[in-house]
Amino acid sequence: MTEADMGADRRPQAADFVITGTVVTADAERRVYTDGAVAVRDSRIVAVGGRADVEAIYEGGRRLGGPRDLVIPGLIDTHNHMAQALVRSMALEDLPNITRVYIPAEDVLGDDGIRTSARVAMANLLRAGVTTTTDTTCTAEHEEAVGETARETGIRCALAVGQRDRTSRLASNYEQIDGRSEYSDDPAVRDDNIAHLEDFLTRWSARGQGLVRPYIHAASVPSVSDEMFMAARELAERHDTVVMTHINRDREEIELCVSLFGRRPIEHLSHIGALGPRFLAIHAMLTTAREIRLLAEAGAKLTHAPVVCTDIVSAVTDVVGMRAAGVTVGLGCDTVINDILAVMRIAFFMQAQSAGIPMYDPVGFTTEDAFDMATIEGAKALMWDTEIGSLEVGKAADIAVIDGENPRLSPRHNPVGSIVRYAAGTDVRNVLVDGRLVVDDGRVLTLDEGLLLKEADEVAGRVREDLLHRRYWPLNQRYRIIG
Incomplete structure (x- = not known):
């Protein structure tokens, strides 16, 4: 004892x-x-x-x-985007919110705005009992801002960096009468990415002092080349880290992969040999039984962000099927609700309904399962479980x-x-x-919260002016904001 x-x-x-x-x-x-x-x-x-x-x-x-x-x-958040905390409420109830709001916001925010956004996210997480978070927005330009903010606030952070070296385009239905989807890889970008990752992994392994650990972000199959995925796997093995990938997230991604490679995203990564124990799948909402089997056989892990299932109107991840197959599953806030206690509850009800109601099984997914995902299973997903x-x-x-x-x-x-x-x-x-x-x-000791809120309001106001026009749906449907 x-x-x-x-x-x-x-x-x-x-x-x-x-x-x-x-x-x-x-x-x-x-x-x-x-x-x-x-x-x-x-x-x-x-x-x-x-x-x-x-x-x-x-x-x-x-x-x-x-x-x-x-x-x-301490609760563990296995998927998040620190740069999105100041724009998350602007992306509500609109599609496609990632490409229309979240990604453009990073350019608008700049380095100081990214730091403010990260402080807001991390303060929110710490207040809710989260001691370890993850950042998978991080680019070479922003890694310093996010990494240093994690050290400033005192939260643990799995800091994942990576560049896209593939551009791809999904042809519309009518284009495909006499055309097809296409992609192009850029070897020069890939070489730069590998060189930067080598430096990043070495530098932050020492600099993070055990609290900030470096990880690899290979964003998605449509945006990362096969060669980069294999290089990422080799780097992860050599530097004792994990590759994180958004995968099987929406119908467009799956249709694009099938049209380009004749395989679904997880099937494609299995085919090229990119899956393994150091692979962390993000979302995997639209995943078949055979893809679950491929993840399990490879020893890959999953991070489940239940709120995003609703936000992007995609599907409910088959967490019960994943866990039954032997896939370790962690929970991610994905910036939408930076409170794992809330995310745990949402995951519990979502999975208990999808697993329990059809078979009239009250223990198809339990509160203990949800708690494990927010604690020890999350640590295993990040390969940090010997410590946390x-x-x-x-x-x-x-x-x-x-x-x-x-x-x-x-x-x-x-x-x-x-x-x-x-x-x-x-x-x-x-x-x-x-x-x-x-x-x-209930108060964060490492930040001046009053000053932080003032800074956040100033940055958010500027971002709103630059991005609000990008929404397709009005931000407010029936309620009128006065003042």
């Missing part, structure tokens, strides 16, 4: 934090201590167990939690304390079920990342 169990010295030892409450470990045995405690010293968890046992060994430091509070592993994702001795002290002193979380017959169904980001009282207190009494 504790490091003290390994020795004979039972004298009280000093701890930086002793955190008490109902402790949900997410360890291999999925232990939950209803009267539990976690002790933290330096950046590590040094004890987890029953409160009386832990307090008999560790004393001093600051005490957090309380008898009604919930102590959980569960409360265990020796792991990094990434911990969230949920305020249980409220009617919404009472009574609590099932702690995990209560967290997933009823907890909100505003219930998070304290957050530790790597043993450092970054949220106290």
